[in-house]
Amino acid sequence: MTTHPAHSAPAREVHLAAHFPGVNNTTVWTDPAGGSHIDFDSFERFARTAEAGLFDFLFLAEGLRLREHKGEIFDLDVVGRPETATVLAAVAQVTERLGLAGTFSATFNEPFDLARKLGTLDHLSAGRAAWNVVTTNNAFTGANFRRGGYLDHADRYARAEDFISAARTIWESGGDEAAGAGGDAGPAQPGGRFAHSSRFFDIEGRYPLPRSRQVHPVIFQAGDSPDGRDFAAGSADVIFTRHSELEEGRAFYADISRRLARFGRGEDELKIYPGVTFVLGDTEAEAHERAAHVRRQQVSGPGAIAFLEQLWGRDLTACDPDGPLPEIDPDFDNADITRGRVRHVKDPRPVARAWRERAEAEGLSIRELVIEVSARHSFVGTPGRVAEQMNEYVQQRAADGFILIPHLTPGGLDEFVARVVPELQERGVYRTEYPEGGMLRDNLGLAGYRPEAQWAAARAAARAAEHSIGERSAADEHSTEHSTQSQAAEKETAHV
Numbered sequence: 001m002t003t004h005p006a007h008s009a010p011a012r013e014v015h016l017a018a019h020f021p022g023v024n025n026t027t028v029w030t031d032p033a034g035g036s037h038i039d040f041d042s043f044e045r046f047a048r049t050a051e052a053g054l055f056d057f058l059f060l061a062e063g064l065r066l067r068e069h070k071g072e073i074f075d076l077d078v079v080g081r082p083e084t085a086t087v088l089a090a091v092a093q094v095t096e097r098l099g100l101a102g103t104f105s106a107t108f109n110e111p112f113d114l115a116r117k118l119g120t121l122d123h124l125s126a127g128r129a130a131w132n133v134v135t136t137n138n139a140f141t142g143a144n145f146r147r148g149g150y151l152d153h154a155d156r157y158a159r160a161e162d163f164i165s166a167a168r169t170i171w172e173s174g175g176d177e178a179a180g181a182g183g184d185a186g187p188a189q190p191g192g193r194f195a196h197s198s199r200f201f202d203i204e205g206r207y208p209l210p211r212s213r214q215v216h217p218v219i220f221q222a223g224d225s226p227d228g229r230d231f232a233a234g235s236a237d238v239i240f241t242r243h244s245e246l247e248e249g250r251a252f253y254a255d256i257s258r259r260l261a262r263f264g265r266g267e268d269e270l271k272i273y274p275g276v277t278f279v280l281g282d283t284e285a286e287a288h289e290r291a292a293h294v295r296r297q298q299v300s301g302p303g304a305i306a307f308l309e310q311l312w313g314r315d316l317t318a319c320d321p322d323g324p325l326p327e328i329d330p331d332f333d334n335a336d337i338t339r340g341r342v343r344h345v346k347d348p349r350p351v352a353r354a355w356r357e358r359a360e361a362e363g364l365s366i367r368e369l370v371i372e373v374s375a376r377h378s379f380v381g382t383p384g385r386v387a388e389q390m391n392e393y394v395q396q397r398a399a400d401g402f403i404l405i406p407h408l409t410p411g412g413l414d415e416f417v418a419r420v421v422p423e424l425q426e427r428g429v430y431r432t433e434y435p436e437g438g439m440l441r442d443n444l445g446l447a448g449y450r451p452e453a454q455w456a457a458a459r460a461a462a463r464a465a466e467h468s469i470g471e472r473s474a475a476d477e478h479s480t481e482h483s484t485q486s487q488a489a490e491k492e493t494a495h496v
């Protein structure tokens with residue numbers, strides 16, 4: 001059965017991926033089924049389930065310093081974070097087709113070192129590596145590297161773009177032809193020369209590896225500002241986004257399509273994957289009951305107070321989580337009460353006012369209010385209903401696929417793979433086997449790698465056009481308007 005009549009365009013395929021949670025506020029730590037977030041067994045079990053479900057990739061976020069709340073490591077987060085490339089190299093050995101997407105900061109790494117690491121992962125996995133490029137937004141992390149907050153927001157993106165360009169140049173230098181890139185010139189050789197001279201890097205040398213199968217590991221981007229979106233449109237293959245509701249997803253998709261056109265790219269060249277959560281049940285009522293139960297486990301009393309403190313910038317431990325919201329206003333100057341976390345709300349005062357009004361109007365306690373306004377479950381329902389909704393998002397171009405963030409590790413994908421995947425397959429919108437080719441690019445439906453010279457030329461042409469007609473400011477006005485709307489929805493999330 002397919003949801004689209006035979007005379008319309010063929011249905012777009014739904015894609016799935018899996019996020020192994022790091023530091024986060026989705027995981028229910030108290031559940032007896034919850035396992036380690038460090039032991040390899042957990043990664044292996046999780047990855048094998050994702051592969052059994054024919055998922056595109058496993059995704060690992062990264063924090064280079066554990067976040068702190070009121071000067072302490074926040075013990076309602078996970079404590080401990082293994083190194084991403086090492087974990088993915090191990091997962092490569094127990095999987096065959098699953099893509100391996102790791103997050104690495106362009107601000108606190110160096111191109112040669114990271115290109116070599118990711119090139120190695122692409123070799124070890126026969127073409128399944130991806131790099132989620134993040135710009136890491138604070139001086140708190142920089143202290144690990146004796147760099148402090150050495151780049152402002154715009155320069156972090158300028159460096160990231162330059163970094164990818166350098167990395168792609170390095171990857172390309174590794175021998176003439178990659179086995180998977182269509183050449184028949186024999187085995188690729190290491191030792192090609194590279195040189196990249198730019199505002200941020202002045203490097204030259206020899207790359208100690210041959211080209212890997214994908215030549216360029218797939219590039220992901222996560223970051224939502226106009227600069228971040230332009231960076232994705234000009235340099236990335238995939239976006240990991242937090243726009244997980246239908247209308248905001250459609251607006252985001254349309255905004256990215258406009259930006260892609262400026263870089264001479266089509267919308268199918270950049271895949272959009274929101275991070276989403278889900279709860280299933282045998283009936284709609286049961287699913288909603290389970291979802292409410294999970295939300296209460298995710299938001300404990302102390303967790304609710306800490307959540308409020310993040311917005312208020314104040315110590316609120318004197319408040320009762322089962323009582324009313326504090327009368328006092330947020331301390332605008334103390335936004336750093338939680339360090340190492342991505343803040344999406346710029347001015348907390350209108351948000352606090354709206355929360356207070358809502359709590360009064362609906363008779364909600366602090367904990368109940370936090371349950372309502374912190375990240376909700378994206379998909380709740382029977383397996384059939386969830387499949388239907390996901391399909392709708394994809395057909396309506398609110399997403400190309402979804403990065404599932406389960407509330408339990410490592411078993412949180414099991415039920416989804418057993419029950420929702422067959423529903424999607426029955427609707428004819430989900431693969432029944434992995435595609436030919438075996439590379440992550442094939443899973444994603446992306447074409448082969450495109451030489452860095454072409455990327456650079458497209459960026460230069462876009463920038464030249466932008467300066468002559470001021471196109472960029474029009475697109476940015478639109479996205480600013482959109483992000484104001486998201487703020488009005490009073491939603492705070494933290495996937496990092």
Ligand SMILES: Cc1cc2nc3c(=O)[nH]c(=O)nc-3n(C[C@H](O)[C@H](O)[C@H](O)COP(=O)(O)O)c2cc1C
Nearest residue numbers: 061062103134135136137222223224225228241242
């Ligand atoms: C969905 C999403 C996921 C992110 N994941 C990470 C991460 O794993 N590690 C990290 O250091 N930063 C992460 N970031 C932070 C971004 O790299 C960036 O520093 C931050 O969003 C500020 O840029 P922006 O103003 O363009 O959004 C993430 C951001 C978003 C929106």
